[in-house]
Amino acid sequence: xxxxxxxxxxxxxxxxxxxxxxxxxxxxxxxxxxxxxxxxxxxxxxxxxxxxxxxxxxxxxxxxxxxxxxxxxxxxxxxxxxxxxxxxxxxxxxxxxxxxxxxxxxxxxxxxxxxxxxxxxxxxxxxxxxxxxxxxxxxxxxxxxxxxxxxxxxxxxxxxxxxxxxxxxxxxxxxxxxxxxxxxxxxxxxxxxxxxxxxxxxxxxxxxxxxxxxxxxxxxxxxxxxxxxxxxxxxxxxxxxxxxxxxxxxxxxxxxxxxxxxxxxxxxxxx
Numbered sequence: 001x002x003x004x005x006x007x008x009x010x011x012x013x014x015x016x017x018x019x020x021x022x023x024x025x026x027x028x029x030x031x032x033x034x035x036x037x038x039x040x041x042x043x044x045x046x047x048x049x050x051x052x053x054x055x056x057x058x059x060x061x062x063x064x065x066x067x068x069x070x071x072x073x074x075x076x077x078x079x080x081x082x083x084x085x086x087x088x089x090x091x092x093x094x095x096x097x098x099x100x101x102x103x104x105x106x107x108x109x110x111x112x113x114x115x116x117x118x119x120x121x122x123x124x125x126x127x128x129x130x131x132x133x134x135x136x137x138x139x140x141x142x143x144x145x146x147x148x149x150x151x152x153x154x155x156x157x158x159x160x161x162x163x164x165x166x167x168x169x170x171x172x173x174x175x176x177x178x179x180x181x182x183x184x185x186x187x188x189x190x191x192x193x194x195x196x197x198x199x200x201x202x203x204x205x206x207x208x209x210x211x212x213x214x215x216x217x218x219x220x221x222x223x224x225x226x227x228x229x230x231x232x233x234x235x236x237x238x239x240x241x242x243x244x245x246x247x248x249x250x251x252x253x254x255x256x257x258x259x260x261x262x263x264x265x266x267x268x269x270x271x
Contacts (some may be wrong), residue, residue, distance in 0.1 A: 062098015
């Protein structure tokens, strides 16, 4: 069994910093950097950072809102804690949905931002941000998983302050981190072959299909959350819903229906 001995917080004298928050911040920084770099030469940095800024804000708001909704039994009795995001509590699916919507709405208002191509580049940035952010989740041990019998991959948390299980259990959140980074590799490979080819946006939706599929499958290794529909955990229900939407969007885009709708909308708003 692999022992994970980390304290969830780093202590600097009287100051304590949560590893989760540190890696979330690093993930956001690296994700924005990668997306802006991939857009270089096609979208100005001013436009890119404008979309990224609102995408990050939308992601933070969405992550908190979904977490609050998921834990409404607690927050309904402590409404003053709803906006206190610094106390912890975010949902990655909320970050994904809120971030995409935030960036999309800003991109719609700018005539100098190709929505599909920008989304394709953003997919790599989002995936990298998620992957790096998962390092904090691994250190915290806050996502519990099923028992594990394969000694080389089983883990156990040993620090007295940990939120993790003593083990041996699957490091399900670590599997998600690996899946996130593999998704980044997939996007970069697809961008190398198909970047800026019409219909743009296919790479984004392909990434979203792969991400949702991974979250759904790996979710079977996690425990501790309600299973409201067909034995699926709440994050799996969201994953299945996103998977279906992404497959449909990819099919419509490939058929030219979605791309034509976007083209009409952009022309109308530009006049």
